Amino acid sequence: xSKVAVYPGxxxxxxxxxxxxxxxxxxxYEETVVLISQxxxxxxxxxxxxxxxxIERSLSHLKNVRVDIHEGLTTxxxxxxxxxxxxxxxxxxxxxxxxxxxxxxxxxLAPSIETLLVFADPKYYFISSRGVKEVAQHGGSLQGLVxxxxxxxxxxxxxxxx
Numbered sequence: 713x714s715k716v717a718v719y720p721g722x723x724x725x726x727x728x729x730x731x732x733x734x735x736x737x738x739x740x741y742e743e744t745v746v747l748i749s750q751x752x753x754x755x756x757x758x759x760x761x762x763x764x765x766x767i768e769r770s771l772s773h774l775k776n777v778r779v780d781i782h783e784g785l786t787t788x789x790x791x792x793x794x795x796x797x798x799x800x801x802x803x804x805x806x807x808x809x810x811x812x813x814x815x816x817x818x819x820x821l822a823p824s825i826e827t828l829l830v831f832a833d834p835k836y837y838f839i840s841s842r843g844v845k846e847v848a849q850h851g852g853s854l855q856g857l858v859x860x861x862x863x864x865x866x867x868x869x870x871x872x873x874x
Contacts, residue, residue, distance in 0.1 A: 714741070714795055714796040714797040714826075715741060715742040715743065715795075716741060716742065716743045716744075716745060716793050716794060716795040716797070717737055717740070717741040717743075717744050717745070717795065717797045717798075717799050717828070718744075718745045718747050718786065718789065718790055718793065718795050718797065718798055718799065719733070719734060719737065719744060719745065719746050719747065719798075719799040719800075719801075720747040720748075720749045720782075720786045720789075720798065720800075721746075721747070721748070721749060722748070722749060722751070722754060722756065722763075722841065723746070723748055723763050723766075723767055723841070724756045724757055724758055724763060724841050724845075725757070725758060725763065725766055725841055725844065725845075725858060725862045725865070725866060726746075726763070726766060726767050726770055726841075726858070726859070726862060727836070727839045727840070727841055727844055727857060727858050727862075728836055728839060728856065728857060728858060728859065729801065729803065729832050729833070729836035729837075729839045729840075730801065731770060731771065731859065732832065732833050732836055733799070733801045733830050733832065734746060734771060734774065734777060735774065736830065737799050737828075737830060738774050738776055738777050741776070741797070742776060743776050743777075743778065744774075744776060744777045744778075744799075745777075745778055745779070745780055745793060745795070746767055746771070746777060746778070746779045746780070747779075747780055747781075747782055747786065747789060748760050748763050748764055748767070748779065748780070748781045748782070749782060749783075749786065750781060750782065750783040751783075752783075757845055757866075757869060758865070758869070760781045761781070762865070764779045764780075764781055766861060766862050766865055767779045769859075769861045770859040770861050770862060785821065786798060786818065787818055787821045787822040787825060790822065790825055791822075795825075796824055796825050796826060797825070797826055797827075797828055798815075798818060798825060798826070798827045798828065799827075799828045799830055800814070800815070800827060800828070800829055800830070801829075801830050801831075801832050802829050802830065802831050802832060803832045803836070803837045803838075803839075803840070804837055808829075811827070811829060814827070815827035815829075839857055843857075844857050844858055844866070845866070848863075848866040848867065848869075848870050849870055851870075854866060854867075
C-alpha cells in the first residue's frame with residue numbers, strides 16, 4: 713500500500729475545492745504531496761514559489777501535507793517520493809474525459825502507478841482557478857471561493873496589474 717499520495721496541478725491559485733480534496737485525502741495517507749506542476753505552455757498569474765507559499769499557508773493546519781514544485785512528467789516525480797498514487801479531483805462530467813486520458817497515459821508511462829479520482833464536494837463543483845481569477849480581475853467577492861490568504865494575494869496582484 714502506498715504511504716504517499718501525490719496531488720498534482722497548477723494551483724494558480726489554490727481554491728477551496730482543492731483544499732477540500734486535500735483535507736479529505738490527507739486522512740488516507742501518511743503523507744500527501746501537493747505537487748505544483750510547471751508547464752512552459754501555460755501562462756500563470758502567480759510564480760511557482762508564490763503558489764507554493766499560498767498553498768502552505770492555506771494548508772498549515774494539515775501536518776502531513778507538504779508542497780513541492782516539479783517541471784516534467786508527474787510519473788518521474790512519483791519515483792523520487794516512492795509513491796504509487798496520483799490523486800485527481802473531479803468537479804463535473806466534463807473533467808472526466810480529460811482525467812481518464814491522463815490516467816491512461818500515466819498508466820502507460822508507469823504501470824505501477826494508480827490514479828485515484830476524488831469527486832469534489834458538490835458545493836465546490838462550480839469553482840475553478842480560472843473562474844476565481846476572473847472574479848478577482850473584476851473586483852468581485854472571493855468569499856467562499858478561496859482561503860483568506862489567497863483572496864488577499866489575488867486582490868494585491870490584481871491591483872498591481874492595473
